[in-house]
Amino acid sequence: MSSPQRPSCPADLRQLQQFIVVAEELNFRRAASRLCMTQPPLSTAIKRLEEAVGTPLFQRNRSAVSLTPAGVVLLREARYLLRQAEVSFAEARAASAGAREILRVKSIDSAMLNLLPEWLERFCSTEKGIRLSLTTGSSQDVISAVEGGSIDLGVCVPGGASYPHLRTFPFGRERFCLAVHASHRFAGRAQVRLPELAGEHIVTHYPHAASPGYHAAVSVALQQTGAHVHVHQSETHLLATLGLVRLEVGLALIPDSMRRIGMDGVVYVEVVSEQGDAVTYPIVLAVRQSGASDAAVRFCEFVQRRTAAAGRS
Structure with missing residues (x-):
């Protein structure tokens, strides 16, 4: 005799909320107080949830x-x-107020300073009614958020690993610049070639685990110095890196867009290869392979069409 089949959706939102409060308190009396109910019905609700699961x-x-x-x-x-x-309820309310869709975007910090807002501004001028939700994080944060479905669109530096659940689209290249202390010998220069960094102390940000693609791009650039450099690992946030530059711990290779961040005692200098070429790394758009939102897909297609048209002109 087969066992009865459990329902595909065994819990409602109220049951889940009750479970979360009990899990946070690990005390049924305090949880019941938070939920403005008595303890016996809360215990009964949790028991029913356990039976359903x-x-x-x-x-x-x-x-x-x-x-x-x-x-x-x-x-x-x-x-x-x-x-x-909560997001679904907000979207429904927005639809009632006339907004058609919400586009949830998570981006690395550097792209949020110019590249992404410029493209979103163009996109929203043609797609009326789009509402935006913007957050930032490391490349790995972005990828995890897209894969997990908490955002619709990611902007990140691609790593060496493949992501079978994601589709990626080219979104341009970011160039490096050099952040130096105002008293450093490079501070008055218009340009510094990578081999000139030999022997310098370099402050880095975003370790391999947080952004493997960016970490690899920095490593490749430092290899082009042709000699040993002293690498000091900072905190994962760029502001901590700039703080260490101000304290004269070392120089920092940073995204060129970060020039917009002003810090007393820190100046920015263009950095190029030994041949005088810009030193760059790629940035991509990422959406889910399946179940991607229509707005996210349309944005990626919009970028690709405009980029292709610009290349033909």
Whole structure:
């Protein structure tokens, strides 16, 4: 005799909210207080949720409550589902107010300073009614967010790994510049060639785990010095890197768009290869391979059409 089949959607949003509060408090009395309800119906609701999922979510004894491995997973997924529900409700309200779609974008910091806003401005001038949600993070943050579905469109530096769940589109190239202390011998120069960095102390940002593609681009550039450089690893945020430059810990290879960030004691100098060529790295757009939002796909196609037209002119 076959066991009864569980419903495909065993919990409503209220049950998930109750579960999240209990998981955060790990105390049914405090959780019930937060939820403005008494403890017995809360315990009953959690028991029904466990029955619907088919496994215990909490380990209980007289002195403590803790999450089971299944509970840990459900807590992560429940938070995501509630965030998505909030976004869905916001989109529905926006549609009622006349806005057609929301485009959620996460970008690396450098692209947010000029490249991305310029393209979004052009796109939104032709696509009336698009609402934008913008956030920033490292390339790995961007990729994870696109794969996880919390954003529609990512802007990042491609890494060496393949991402089978993503489609990527070229979005231009960013060039490097050099951030130096105002008293450094390079500060008055219009241009510095990479071999001249030999022997210098270099401050880097975004380690390999946070942005493997950007880390590789910096490594390739430093290899072009042709000699040893002293590399100092900073925090993952560019502002920390610039702070170390101001403190004369070293020089920094940074995205050229970051020139827009002014910091006392720090000046920016163009950096080129030994042959005098710009030193650059690629930036891409990323969307999900399946289930990508229409607005995200249209934006990628818009960029590709405009870029191709500019190349033919």
